[in-house]
Every structure is written in structure tokens, then in C-alpha cells.
Amino acid sequence: MSATSSTLATAPERILRRLEWRVIRRLDGLFQGDYRTLFYGAGVDFADLREYQPGDDIRHIDWNVTARMNYPYVRQFVEDREVTAWFLLDLTRSMTFGPQDRPKQSILLEYVAIFARLLTRGGNRTGAILYNNGIVTTIPPGTGRNHVLRIVRDLMRAVDSRPPAAPGFTTKLSTLLDAGLNTLKRRSLVFVISDFISDPGWERPLARLYRRHELIPIRLWDPRETELPDVGLLVVEDVESGEHLYVDTSDIGFRRRFAAEAQRRTEMLNASIQRSGVDLFAISTEEDLTAAIMRMATLRKRRRQ
Numbered sequence: 001m002s003a004t005s006s007t008l009a010t011a012p013e014r015i016l017r018r019l020e021w022r023v024i025r026r027l028d029g030l031f032q033g034d035y036r037t038l039f040y041g042a043g044v045d046f047a048d049l050r051e052y053q054p055g056d057d058i059r060h061i062d063w064n065v066t067a068r069m070n071y072p073y074v075r076q077f078v079e080d081r082e083v084t085a086w087f088l089l090d091l092t093r094s095m096t097f098g099p100q101d102r103p104k105q106s107i108l109l110e111y112v113a114i115f116a117r118l119l120t121r122g123g124n125r126t127g128a129i130l131y132n133n134g135i136v137t138t139i140p141p142g143t144g145r146n147h148v149l150r151i152v153r154d155l156m157r158a159v160d161s162r163p164p165a166a167p168g169f170t171t172k173l174s175t176l177l178d179a180g181l182n183t184l185k186r187r188s189l190v191f192v193i194s195d196f197i198s199d200p201g202w203e204r205p206l207a208r209l210y211r212r213h214e215l216i217p218i219r220l221w222d223p224r225e226t227e228l229p230d231v232g233l234l235v236v237e238d239v240e241s242g243e244h245l246y247v248d249t250s251d252i253g254f255r256r257r258f259a260a261e262a263q264r265r266t267e268m269l270n271a272s273i274q275r276s277g278v279d280l281f282a283i284s285t286e287e288d289l290t291a292a293i294m295r296m297a298t299l300r301k302r303r304r305q
Helices: 003-031 035-039 063-069 104-121 145-160 173-183 203-212 252-276 289-304
Strands: 044-051 073-079 084-090 125-132 135-142 189-194 214-221 233-237 244-248 281-284
Touching (some): 003 104, 003 145, 003 289, 063 073, 084 104, 084 135, 084 173, 104 125, 104 145, 104 214, 104 289, 125 145, 125 173, 135 145, 173 189, 173 203, 189 203, 203 214, 203 252
Parallel strands (some): 084 189, 189 214, 214 281
Antiparallel strands (some): 044 073, 125 135
């Protein structure tokens, strides 16, 4: 076995063991094993139809029956004990940004490993769809710890072998979301993990995923993407296009313009998400992952009430 093959074989085990010890054990104590409270509405099968009542989820309206009966009808579901979870993962080059020891893609890897392990321990199936510089790869759903190790290994391999971006390449998150729509036939729990730095056009497929599945979109971000530190002259590289630009971060006017543009992009993203009707959870590269997961759980519970 080559040195590279040996590293790929042992690194996923080390990563998962570390997360089981430092994060999953803490979550076990906080949630007392009740992880389904995070996934309200996931893993359901159609049971019956009944007339719409105020307060019903409009996503469950059966429009075909409603048109025939001239009155809104909603589908009723029964909860399935087993959940099929899918991770739709953005592995494009902008995900390499962040602290050297903790870029956005490292948080993505840890988040997937944690939730895949939590879900598979209960007998649930997990799969993944990877979007890597325009290339889409699917990892079929599976169960058990060995399957989680396979997901981690394939993620690491995808990052290590990421193809160079073609000239003028820009991320099209819609490609990943469309792949999810075409692949997922049964209602599933779907995590979309990205920094949402993308060409427009992803809003509609995201809304369609939300209507069909239990959707949890996660935005990963780094504080240096919104506010530049004063460190003098810098050469800034667009990691996707390869374009270089010299900037003077000691110029307070430039830093203010940079912060204003970052704020504008964030507001545009939030507006797009709100139009899709989806709740977006943001995790910073500087945030403790256990605390972030607890915050996500609290927000989901609050918004259901």
C-alpha cells in the first residue's frame, strides 16, 4: 500500500474517533439520544387525506384533490422510524477559505461525519452528493459506521484530487441542487452545506427541495469574508478564477467599501433564502461546532412552536 493510500485508509478512522470522543459524546449528554427533535417532519409516509384546517402546513396541500373538490385538502403522514438522509455538499474552491487549520471545507467534513454517525447509529441510511468544480459525484445511501468512514474517505479524496478550475469557471450551486432533485425520489432529510457563493439560479431548485423534503441548509462563512483586517499590502486571489489583485488593507476607505459590499451580498442572500421559504443556518469557522449544532436545534424547535 502506498503512503497516500495508507493515509486515506487511516485518516477517516482518526477523524471519526476524535469527533465521537469530543463532539458526539457531548451531544449525547445534551440531547439524551433524542436526535429526532432536530429532524421534525423527516422520514414520513403518506397515510390519508383530510380537509385543510387553519394552521396546517401549506406544503402538505394536495393540489390535484383540491382542484377536484373545490376545497383545500392536505395529505396526512405517519412518521417512519427510519430516516434516509442526504448531504448535498459544495466542495468548490471557495470552500478552502478560512484559517489554515480550519477552512470552511474542514467544518463541512466534520459536520457531515457527526450527523452521518448520529443517524446511522439509529439504523438510518445516509448518502451524499458532491459538487466539485462542476463535477457531481453520488455516494449511495448506506448504514453503519463503515459507511460513515466511506463518506469521510470519499470527501477527503474529492478535496485532495479537486480538478483545477477552468478559465472563467464560477460556482453554479443550482447544478448540485438539480442533482439532488433528480436523485432523491422518496421524501428524505436533506442537508445542503455550502458558502452560497454562487452564480444566481439556485433559489428555485432550493425551494423545490424544500417542498419535497425536510430541508436543512447550512451556510459556512469566515469573518474575514466580511471584514478585512489591517495588515498592509496583500495579494488577493480569486480561488475559483485564479485572478490576482493587489489591495492595500491599511486604507480605511477600502476596508469600509469591502465591508459594505460584503453586507450587501449577505442581505441579497438572506432575501433570496426568505423568498424560498427556507430557514438558513450559518456557522462561522470560528464557532465551536457543538455549540453551533445546539444553536441550530434551539432555533428549529423555536420556529416549530
